[in-house]
Amino acid sequence: MSSELSFVDLILEASFLVQLVMLILVGASVASWAFIFERSRVLKAANVEMKKFEDKFWSGVDLNRFYQELAARQSVQGMASIFSAGFKEFVRLRKSSSxxxxxxxxxTSRAMRVSLSxxxxxxxxxxxxxxxxxxxxPYIGLFGTVWGIMNSFVALGGQQQATLAMVAPGIAEALIATAMGLFAAIPAVIAYNRFSHHVEKLENNYGNFMEEFSSILHRQALAASSDNARTAQQVG
Incomplete structure (x- = not known):
């Protein structure tokens, strides 16, 4: 209990600038953890949604009917959004026989790339x-540490007899700023690397789907062009 109180006392007795640094780092840490939980939920949902979409898409469902089902939703995300944008543009362009x-x-590919972006x-x-x-x-925490240590040595310079007991509290409170900087930085770096990897995997999966879907639409477009050419020959 005493060590906990002494830790709090060190923070309360720190200089105003060091306290301000600590407050900034606490705010950054709290915001980081909030964003970490939020992004974790979003990326997990995106991965689940992608797997559901792929299972439905590759089950042999009729594309027109599937598009209508998605269009009836209030909002679509991820791979479903890319599919909807591509298929909508495909239908619009296919109406022109020329x-x-x-x-x-x-x-169609341009529309899907915009949706992917x-x-x-x-x-x-x-x-x-x-x-x-x-x-x-870490640099913000280091700034607080340097400032706190500097103040400790400035105060020590006015004393005729310098002892470790006199300078230790000031150095200790200054080092707390560095510790808080690391406490804010380490989870943020780990989460950023982890989330970036997940986003990259999703982007690769989205890109692979775009290529495969474009191939399907290309075959349909060629078949439609052939039908139109035969119809024109028969009419002629």
Missing amino acids: TPADAIVEG REIDSLESRLPFLATTGSIS
Whole structure:
């Protein structure tokens, strides 16, 4: 109990600037943990949603019916959003019989790339804050430590007889700032690396789906072009 009280006393008796540094680091740590829990939930949900979508998509479902089901939802995310954007553009371009198959697929791919970019931006939300916290928190804590130690030695200079007992409390309270900086930085760095890896895996899966879906739509566009050409020949 006494060590806990002495720890609190060291914080309360620190200089105003050191206390301000500690307050900033506590705020950064609290915000980091809030974002860590929030991003963990979002990325886990994105992974579950992706697996559900892939199971449904590759089960042989009719694409028109599947698109209508997704369009009826209030919002779609992840792979479902990429599929909806691509298929919507595909249907729009296919209505024009004069549009070549390659142009249809290229327009569809552009729509899916835009949707992919938006999804990745959403998944990477909060990650820059974690990266910044992990990078600068140790330096903020070190600044508080340097300032506290400097004040301790300045005060010590006015004493005729210097002892370790006189300077130890000031150095101890200053070192707390460094410890708090590390406490804020380490979880943020670990979480940033972990979440970045998850986002990269999701982006790769989304990109693979786009390529496979584009191939499917390309075959459909070629088949539709062939049908239109045969119809035109029969009419002619």
